Amino acid sequence: MRMDTSDETLAQAAAAGDAAAFSALLQRVYDRLFRLAFRLTGSRTEAEDLTQDICAALPGKLSGFRGQSRFSTWLYRVTVNAAHDRRRRQASHSKAADGWGDWELARRAEAEETSEQVDWLMTAMRGLKDDLRDTLALVLDEMTHAEAAEILGVSEGTISWRISEAKKHLAALRATEDRT
Secondary structure, three states: OOOOOOOOHHHHHHHOHHHHHHHHHHHHHHHHHHHHHHHHHHHHHHHHHHHHHHHHHHHHHHOOOOOOOOOHHHHHHHHHHHHHHHHOOOOOOOOHHOHHHHHHHHHHHHHHHOOOOOOHHHHHHHHHOHHHHHHHHHHHOOOOHHHHHHHHHHHHHHHHHHHHHHHHHHHHHHHHHHHH
């Protein structure tokens, strides 16, 4: 595939069964997809799993790409939805596991990732409400407010407000850490 072929053209060819187009498309978007997944999950392991899940499901999902928006906008929406689904599943599993006593507590402690090298921002973002974290992740991935609004299905004004709220929360967290 030529480098000047648009993502949208590659996506439509991939949806029609062109394996070379799918491969070229995946090579183009994989790093961006992983970056967004990392920002949405705050965990390298979770981001890798989420990215792989999306890549595995992408051939079937491409038939849903109509070309009415940029491919990257469509793919980011797929990613945000997949992250939301993953959070819901994890919450359900966690709720179902409650009450298993010491064994469950030990299992959870082993399973928990304790990465000390996670960047302060990634750690702080985990403390944000889901809507603020999702919005900030998209904007940090160089999305415009209009693109983030389209992906999240809200107005540009809501995106601006969410970014403002996220900045306030992060500044307060930094101030608290600096005092201690």
